[in-house]
Amino acid sequence: MKTLTLSLLAVFGLATAIPAMAFGRSTDMGEGIIPDQTRSSIREIVRTAARHFLNFRKQTPLSEEQKAAISKILAEHREEIRAQINQGRAARHAMEAAVKENGSTKSAAEKIGDAARDRALLMARIGVQVRPLLMTEQQEQLEAARTEIEGLVDGALASALR
Incomplete structure (x- = not known):
């Protein structure tokens, strides 16, 4: 179980780490360049993705x-x-x-x-x-999480272009 969790975290990390880390440390990412609202949106995206991952494990083991x-x-x-x-x-x-x-x-x-x-x-x-391998309910939860995160990403990108 520990290996599975670490592996899934590694894959999840890959999804978010490369673009974010290309711009510097997360604490100063875009400071002074990217509007604060957009920087907050990026943090919200990462928090939401982590929340969905943890909730999925808890709610649908x-x-x-x-x-x-x-x-x-x-x-x-x-x-x-x-x-x-x-x-x-x-x-x-x-x-x-x-x-x-x-x-x-x-x-x-x-x-x-x-x-x-x-x-x-x-x-x-x-x-x-x-x-x-996932049950229909599990697949639906993943799709709902993907949809929410995609909406947050679209919103962050839209606010960055204002």
Whole structure:
């Protein structure tokens, strides 16, 4: 169970970490550049995603069979997940170095884009394997969480463009 939880947290972390960390530490992310309302929206998105993850575990716990099947799937993808984490870390470091050196941020940004694309594809492959293991109620909860988070992201992006 501990391995399953840590693996799911790692995958969840991948979904949020690369774009946010590309812009600096979370406490000063966009300070003085991004409007405070948008910065608050970003924090709300992360909090909402974490809340949904924790509520899902509490309200609709996985059966032992589901846990075993999901653990097996995550074990099969463990090396890909590890490689994705390393790719994201390298991309963030490349961007940080390029900004500090006033160098070409284009290639560093492309690395971040590549990492985000690869992360999304990996998460989709894992999701395709995991979704059929979930009961209809569990799938509906995940869809409701995704819809709420997507709405928050859209709202944050809209407020950033004002």
